[in-house]
Ligand SMILES: CC(=O)CC(=O)SCCNC(=O)CCNC(=O)[C@H](O)C(C)(C)COP(=O)(O)OP(=O)(O)OC[C@H]1O[C@@H](n2cnc3c(N)ncnc32)[C@H](O)[C@@H]1OP(=O)(O)O
């Protein structure tokens with residue numbers, strides 16, 4: 632584990648923040664999880680506890696490791712609770728103005744030698760770095776969902792990211808037992824540059840009536856051996872996040888092939904964001920997910 636990274640701050644206690652706190656604590660690091668409300672933090676701790684228990688019942692970790700990891704995670708609803716962290720990873724919503732405001736406020740309280748990272752799915756690391764007081768200590772550390780299960784983390788250097796920051800991030804990620812893929816700082820990096828247009832095309836396939844939700848997901852699961860169908864995966868990622876990534880691709884690469892499907896826009900406008908809001912391409916409110924089209 633990177634000698635200099637002992638305490639990790641995580642901003643945003645959503646599905647990614649929970650996962651990052653979970654794997655960092657299991658790796659023996661002290662973690663401080665931040666979100667806007669105490670209620671959100673309480674439910675995040677319950678989720679992390681449940682996910683650790685799942686790993687105990689699958690014999691992936693011991694009950695002792697579960698309890699020690701939980702005890703390593705502190706919580707704060709104020710950014711100054713992160714002041715003495717060695718690394719702070721931002722995992723708030725995929726909206727550039729929200730992230731820029733967080734970095735501005737964080738820099739005012741965070742110790743100067745600390746590294747700041749964003750888990751953004753798509754937004755320019757160079758641009759986000761420019762909203763901090765330390766672009767040479769800023770980097771993209773992009774985990775995949777669900778964090779405890781997925782092996783890959785993308786590392787993205789902004790134009791100003793220093794070698795020492797890159798090496799410390801690499802050591803941190805490797806210490807979590809993850810593999811690294813290095814991506815240049817272009818919209819949506821590697822995984823989402825390839826994955827999200829596929830998901831968007833699946834939504835066009837639904838929009839144009841080529842197949843219904845079930846047919847599209849079964850086709851890709853059994854016909855292409857994808858572990859989840861593209862619409863099931865979109866719900867899993869979050870439709871708001873999928874739309875934001877497509878918008879960054881569309882604007883950043885100025886190519887109509889990245890146009891977000893109007894049906895995706897409509898679902899987000901309805902507040903049907905997938906699993907996290909209980910409704911998306913499937914309705915999750917009953918015992919089993921039911922297709923909404
Ligand atoms: C958008 C971005 O910026 C980048 C991205 O992340 S893109 C998304 C990348 N991820 C993928 O493509 C995932 C594709 N799906 C898969 O690989 C597999 O379905 C999977 C690994 C997620 C699940 O594998 P599985 O063997 O079926 O797991 P299983 O034990 O049945 O668990 C499934 C469930 O637990 C989650 N899960 C399992 N163990 C977990 C753990 N320890 N912690 C957190 N979540 C866990 C699963 O997502 C799912 O949730 P529910 O039970 O609530 O429905």
Ligand SMILES: NC(=O)C1=CN([C@@H]2O[C@H](COP(=O)(O)OP(=O)(O)OC[C@H]3O[C@@H](n4cnc5c(N)ncnc54)[C@H](OP(=O)(O)O)[C@@H]3O)[C@@H](O)[C@H]2O)C=CC1
Nearest residue numbers: 643644645646647666667722723724725751752774776868
């Ligand atoms: N979902 C995915 O598959 C992946 C997502 N990512 C990226 O990770 C980030 C988070 O995504 P995800 O976890 O799915 O999103 P979620 O919507 O699950 O969680 C985001 C969390 O951030 C909180 N939040 C919002 N604003 C602030 C703020 N100013 N300060 C602190 N917390 C805040 C939200 O609170 P509230 O709900 O109260 O607004 C929520 O708890 C995004 O940048 C996304 O692109 C990266 C890889 C995969």
